[in-house]
Amino acid sequence: MKIPSVKGTRDFYPDVMSVRNFIIDGWKGASVRSNFVEYDGPIFEYLTMYQQKSGDEIASQLFAFTDRGGRDLAIRPEITPTLARMVNQRINALPKPIKWFSVPRLCRAERPQKGRLREFFQWNVDIIGVDDVLADAETIFCAVDYLRQVGLTSSDVAVRISSRKMLAVMLKTLGIADEQLNAVYAVLDKRSKIPAEAFEKILAEAIADEVVRSKVAELMAVESVEQLDLFAAGNQKCIDALDELKQLFSCLESMGIADYCKFDIGIVRGLAYYTGVVFEIYDTSSSLRAICGGGRYDNLLADFGGPKISATGFGMGDCVLAILLEEKGLLPKASGLGTVDCYVACLDEELRQKSVKIAAKLRASGICAEFSYKSGNLGKQLKQASALNAKSCIILGQEFKQDGKVVLKDMAEGSQQIIAIEELFKQMQS
RNA sequence: GUGAGAGUAGCUCAGCUGGUUAGAGCACCGGAUUGUGGAUCCGGGGGUCGGGGGUUCGAAUCCCCUCUUUCACCCCA
Numbered sequence: 001m002k003i004p005s006v007k008g009t010r011d012f013y014p015d016v017m018s019v020r021n022f023i024i025d026g027w028k029g030a031s032v033r034s035n036f037v038e039y040d041g042p043i044f045e046y047l048t049m050y051q052q053k054s055g056d057e058i059a060s061q062l063f064a065f066t067d068r069g070g071r072d073l074a075i076r077p078e079i080t081p082t083l084a085r086m087v088n089q090r091i092n093a094l095p096k097p098i099k100w101f102s103v104p105r106l107c108r109a110e111r112p113q114k115g116r117l118r119e120f121f122q123w124n125v126d127i128i129g130v131d132d133v134l135a136d137a138e139t140i141f142c143a144v145d146y147l148r149q150v151g152l153t154s155s156d157v158a159v160r161i162s163s164r165k166m167l168a169v170m171l172k173t174l175g176i177a178d179e180q181l182n183a184v185y186a187v188l189d190k191r192s193k194i195p196a197e198a199f200e201k202i203l204a205e206a207i208a209d210e211v212v213r214s215k216v217a218e219l220m221a222v223e224s225v226e227q228l229d230l231f232a233a234g235n236q237k238c239i240d241a242l243d244e245l246k247q248l249f250s251c252l253e254s255m256g257i258a259d260y261c262k263f264d265i266g267i268v269r270g271l272a273y274y275t276g277v278v279f280e281i282y283d284t285s286s287s288l289r290a291i292c293g294g295g296r297y298d299n300l301l302a303d304f305g306g307p308k309i310s311a312t313g314f315g316m317g318d319c320v321l322a323i324l325l326e327e328k329g330l331l332p333k334a335s336g337l338g339t340v341d342c343y344v345a346c347l348d349e350e351l352r353q354k355s356v357k358i359a360a361k362l363r364a365s366g367i368c369a370e371f372s373y374k375s376g377n378l379g380k381q382l383k384q385a386s387a388l389n390a391k392s393c394i395i396l397g398q399e400f401k402q403d404g405k406v407v408l409k410d411m412a413e414g415s416q417q418i419i420a421i422e423e424l425f426k427q428m429q430s
Numbered sequence: 431g432u433g434a435g436a437g438u439a440g441c442u443c444a445g446c447u448g449g450u451u452a453g454a455g456c457a458c459c460g461g462a463u464u465g466u467g468g469a470u471c472c473g474g475g476g477g478u479c480g481g482g483g484g485u486u487c488g489a490a491u492c493c494c495c496u497c498u499u500u501c502a503c504c505c506c507a
Contacts (some may be wrong), residue, residue: 078507271507380469
């Protein structure tokens with residue numbers, strides 16, 4: 001019976017696997033450059049860990065199961081709760097700031113579509129214990145540093161940044177009540193994603209008062225931090241919140257990534273736990289969903305039973321990123337081949353064990369060596385060496401039987417020399 | 431969860447309004463070629479036409495169900 005692969009999953013054949021590794025190696029490299037250290041947690045956790053943060057709605061998008069001891073568990077749909085749990089458990093022992101990253105494999109039971117699968121990898125970078133926009137800036141830097149390193153320029157991608165704190169203060173100043181905030185956020189988050197008329201309609205549903213509504217609409221039309229000064233005028237809370245945002249942009253400037261970053265008051269982010277800076281990274285040309293999203297979440301550790309410690313970070317998934325890199329031609333050619341330094345061919349059956357022995361000896365000294373499973377027909381073996389993209393080829397024939405010499409062939413040049421095998425080992429080791 | 435399109439060899443696809451044994455290119459394997467590779471030529475293996483049911487003398491083709499996939503909506507931690 002043929003068993004198909006499961007909906008929304010991918011098979012990583014060697015050529016595809018090399019792309020996955022390319023992406024993940026890049027992520028890890030960028031993390032390490034900014035001195036983040038790697039952690040990981042279990043692939044499943046208690047179901048309630050995800051429910052308490054995100055509500056029951058989210059539970060339907062989880063892969064949940066009950067184990068034999070009756071525990072309700074779920075495969076992790078994100079790693080932030082695990083991070084919060086791990087950090088809380090050792091909060092007193094961990095030196096601050098905590099700068100951690102991870103590349104977890106995550107599962108969400110959503111309907112697959114472009115840039116979204118049921119199983120994927122997500123780069124997570126977080127700084128815990130720093131209540132300063134410099135930390136927000138550093139996580140953004142880390143993301144941009146990766147994107148830049150992989151070849152995406154500021155005309156390919158843009159970081160759109162806003163602040164929940166600033167937005168909250170401004171909205172309250174304009175007459176929005178505390179308990180209305182989350183509903184208004186949800187509407188504002190849609191602003192750039194739906195047509196203007198549709199936006200006005202749902203905004204009208206969320207804010208009944210026409211005067212307040214027009215002021216909010218005016219606020220949302222703001223295109224720069226400077227324009228916000230008008231709204232903040234005279235209100236100290238607003239001025240403070242704005243200062244923080246200005247400070248953030250000044251950090252980004254110092255970090256040399258200002259050209260990638262722009263203020264966008266429409267960036268709100270779906271869920272409630274963000275408390276300060278929020279940002280999303282988009283590709284500027286096509287209309288893919290966000291490549292990356294993150295922000296400050298100062299209450300999360302406390303929500304998970306720990307002390308109140310500030311935190312900020314982001315997640316970047318592999319699916320949208322891979323589509324973008326593919327579109328831009330920034331993925332390496334996927335061959336699915338290894339990197340053979342030396343292919344050992346032999347011309348007659350008596351020499352086969354010798355060829356295996358030589359290959360094994362090369363391998364033992366750190367050289368990637370391959371041998372032929374068949375003796376004879378040299379043309380065929382060279383063909384195989386070519387197909388494997390071997391850099392060089394050792395040929396065992398008469399001269400080896402007579403006085404221990406082999407032909408060493410450079411596969412790119414086509415040139416070859418006769419050399420004593422012992423001499424060859426010496427050369428290869430140096 | 432809702433809606434729409436698609437599914438023929440490992441991949442990209444052809445296959446007319448239903449009609450013999452379902453084809454091509456690429457890939458793979460073998461041979462030409464038992465001491466010189468990437469080329470060329472020749473040959474070969476591979477398919478219950480996604481699966482199940484129905485209509486029909488006859489189904490890859492028409493109908494229904496289901497699975498997968500693509501795209502959009504919901505959601506997006």
